[in-house]
Amino acid sequence: MELFAEDGYEATTVAGIAGRAGVTERTFFRHFADKREVLFAGEEQLQAVFVNAVTDAPADAPVSGLLIAALDAGGEALRCGRGRDFARVRNGIIVANEQLRERELLKLAKLSHAVTGALVARGVPDMTASLAGELVTLVFRTAFARWIAPGETRDLLELQREGLAAISDLTCAGAA
Amino acid sequence: MELFAEDGYEATTVAGIAGRAGVTERTFFRHFADKREVLFAGEEQLQAVFVNAVTDAPADAPVSGLLIAALDAGGEALRCGRGRDFARVRNGIIVANEQLRERELLKLAKLSHAVTGALVARGVPDMTASLAGELVTLVFRTAFARWIAPGETRDLLELQREGLAAISDLTCAGAA
DNA sequence: CTGCTGATGTCATGAACTGACATCAGTCAG
DNA sequence: CTGACTGATGTCAGTTCATGACATCAGCAG
Numbered sequence: 001m002e003l004f005a006e007d008g009y010e011a012t013t014v015a016g017i018a019g020r021a022g023v024t025e026r027t028f029f030r031h032f033a034d035k036r037e038v039l040f041a042g043e044e045q046l047q048a049v050f051v052n053a054v055t056d057a058p059a060d061a062p063v064s065g066l067l068i069a070a071l072d073a074g075g076e077a078l079r080c081g082r083g084r085d086f087a088r089v090r091n092g093i094i095v096a097n098e099q100l101r102e103r104e105l106l107k108l109a110k111l112s113h114a115v116t117g118a119l120v121a122r123g124v125p126d127m128t129a130s131l132a133g134e135l136v137t138l139v140f141r142t143a144f145a146r147w148i149a150p151g152e153t154r155d156l157l158e159l160q161r162e163g164l165a166a167i168s169d170l171t172c173a174g175a176a
Numbered sequence: 177m178e179l180f181a182e183d184g185y186e187a188t189t190v191a192g193i194a195g196r197a198g199v200t201e202r203t204f205f206r207h208f209a210d211k212r213e214v215l216f217a218g219e220e221q222l223q224a225v226f227v228n229a230v231t232d233a234p235a236d237a238p239v240s241g242l243l244i245a246a247l248d249a250g251g252e253a254l255r256c257g258r259g260r261d262f263a264r265v266r267n268g269i270i271v272a273n274e275q276l277r278e279r280e281l282l283k284l285a286k287l288s289h290a291v292t293g294a295l296v297a298r299g300v301p302d303m304t305a306s307l308a309g310e311l312v313t314l315v316f317r318t319a320f321a322r323w324i325a326p327g328e329t330r331d332l333l334e335l336q337r338e339g340l341a342a343i344s345d346l347t348c349a350g351a352a
Numbered sequence: 353c354t355g356c357t358g359a360t361g362t363c364a365t366g367a368a369c370t371g372a373c374a375t376c377a378g379t380c381a382g
Numbered sequence: 383c384t385g386a387c388t389g390a391t392g393t394c395a396g397t398t399c400a401t402g403a404c405a406t407c408a409g410c411a412g
Contacts, residue, residue, distance in 0.1 A: 034400075190368065
């Protein structure tokens with residue numbers, strides 16, 4: 001992150017990263033699948049938080065309740081993680097580069113897919129589960145973007161609730 | 177697409193593609209930003225269809241109406257495009273490779289962003305526009321996936337409407 | 353001490369890109 | 383017609399990313 005912040009993502013070479021870490025390039029590629037992955041390693045843990053929230057919810061919870069449970073757990077995990085400022089720096093690096101944005105989108109798609117899987121495992125019908133899985137990451141992503149906006153001080157969970165409510169308004173109005 | 181279908185994406189080299197096309201590798205890279213892009217060139221047109229539908233909608237249309245207008249236009253464009261079978265082949269290649277899935281996600285994110293921009297230009301508030309933009313691609317993507325599923329014969333527009341209704345159910349139930 | 357295991361280094365190689373410059377066909381003003 | 387200009391392509395050299403094969407070395411179990 002130091003090097004990326006200094007010179008930008010493209011300008012820093014893998015050899016440079018490895019050198020700064022005191023290892024060889026070859027060793028770098030044994031720890032990270034590719035150059036981008038160095039910024040995304042460990043995202044499986046966040047995914048597990050979302051999935052567990054769905055899996056561990058009360059047996060009689062409606063789908064909408066599972067959706068909220070997942071969001072609450074995920075939001076909570078992030079809040080207790082490396083903090084908002086770290087997220088801001090990391091995000092600044094990512095949004096400055098399309099390759100990194102691509103990777104982030106893939107990670108989010110996997111998150112969505114994992115949540116969908118957890119819902120299906122609970123017996124939620126396929127299409128409903130799929131849409132709910134997508135909604136979870138949609139709300140999370142949108143709230144996260146606002147959470148790290150400069151000057152924003154509100155809580156991530158609060159922003160998530162607000163986003164969910166807005167979607168509700170949007171689609172219910174359309175249905176009516 | 178011939179080469180990708182034959183040998184798989186990773187196994188086919190840019191030199192191979194260029195050779196088959198009767199040009200040099202260097203020429204390939206003058207037409208396509210990178211190896212992946214060869215499968216995604218021309219997506220800006222589809223994006224324009226969505227955006228125009230929003231821009232050209234009646235001045236008094238509610239946001240939910242714009243959302244539907246965009247989806248109808250986009251779905252229509254795809255139906256009249258290269259056809260369902262072409263989409264199936266292309267999709268088979270894409271889903272078989274993570275790098276290609278990444279690129280597809282980026283394209284969809286850009287679509288979403290463009291729709292959001294068109295909504296903002298109409299005076300829709302930022303957050304609403306953003307969520308609506310996301311919803312458009314969410315519904316489109318989900319419906320598209322079912323559209324190209326083996327054995328599926330229903331119309332893309334019909335599948336989109338069904339998806340939108342399902343989201344409505346999901347979030348309105350949560351609000352109630 | 354011996355042999356195994358895991359992490360790392362070394363080397364060679366291929367494939368993906370990029371910049372600088374050359375070439376060549378069209379075309380358009382004079 | 384000629385010569386300058388333009389745009390598309392080719393040539394070539396070089397960088398970076400990524401991977402396979404093999405060597406090395408520390409630590410630990412028997």
